[in-house]
Amino acid sequence: MLYKIRTTQDKTKAIEYIQRLPGRELGWKLNILPITKSRSGCQNSYMWYVFELISKETGQSKDDIHDFYCQKFLSHNKELFGETILKSGTSELDTRQFEEFMTNVRQHAQEFLNIFVPLPNEVIYDD
Secondary structure, eight states, X not given: OOOOOOSHHXXXXXXXXXXXXXXXXXXXXXXXXXXXXXXXXXXXXXXXXXXXXXXXXXXXXXXXXXXXXXXXXXXXEEEETTEEEEEOOSTTOBHHHHHHHHHHHHXXXXXXXXXXXXXXXXXXXXX
């Protein structure tokens, strides 16, 4: 069951629900996570703008640049069917995590590729 608690009334209802749960030999598992905002459409557009900028400077494709930075800054191992796989990507990041990712991308581009990447509020889009 997924239940979102946003108000004191929601919290009271959740506590009442938990109190009504029947006893179980193995008990119950409760997973409480903060609600976060997923990356925005503007953040996603900015990311592809940055990858296009780096693409023009390096000659690499935007998709390859995306894969490079995801693997460099977001990858982690995951166990699946008894094998370890490398998982990475930006689609599951919240807004804070996404900005951390883009900060790393900007720093890497500046330090190692000598490419200045403007901040989102410094971008001037051509019409």
